[in-house]
Amino acid sequence: MSARAEFDEVDMAILRALQEDGGRSAKAVAQLVGLSQPACWRRIRRLEEEGVIRGRRVRLDLRRLGYEVTVFLGVKLAARGRASLEDFERAVTAIPEVQLVQHVLGVYDYRLKVVARDLADFERILRRRILTLPGVGEVESNVLLSEEKSTPGLS
Structure with a gap:
């Protein structure tokens, strides 16, 4: 893997969709970016294997948890x-x-x-x-x- 790989528009759309909601399924992401679910899943898996996607996190509202x-x-x-x-x-x-x-x-x-x-x-x-x-x-x-x-x- 090179330090800086090339990504096409579909890869970038997938990354934006997952960044917006990391809990989205491959099927939901596929619908957003115009791919079949299997093709989208393969791209997500490749992005994970290449280290571009390093995990999915839940964003907490710290104020609601008492951290003002x-x-x-x-x-x-x-x-x-x-x-x-x-x-x-x-x-x-x-x-x-x-x-x-x-x-x-x-x-x-x-x-x-x-x-x-x-x-x-x-x-x-x-x-x-x-x-x-x-x-x-x-x-x-x-x-x-x-x-x-x-x-x-x-x-």
Whole structure:
């Protein structure tokens, strides 16, 4: 498999349909994209085997579950070196409220997405969990006010 494979319009339509609703059956996707169910199933299977489709997820409304605050953190590690990166990554991924961990290039080493029930809960998570992680030096917090667009894949 090449790092970047070529996909035709039907493949792209299938991906958009599944991105919109990952629970759609091959039959439902086939009807949307104008294929037979077996042909659509084969294409979906190929896209999965090639790693283009990496799974299907349920998108939850976190506010309805009581998570009212989303905070993006920029984390700069104090110590450099591969061991400190691995220790930090192992520890941060174990925190349930941390939904996203991205190793980035720029001012900060990592970008995190953290959810909390309220600001007091976020402060507890920050003080007791994030700031005590191995290698953490500097942290910048940005509280999400509103989300204008959220497109997890193709638009």
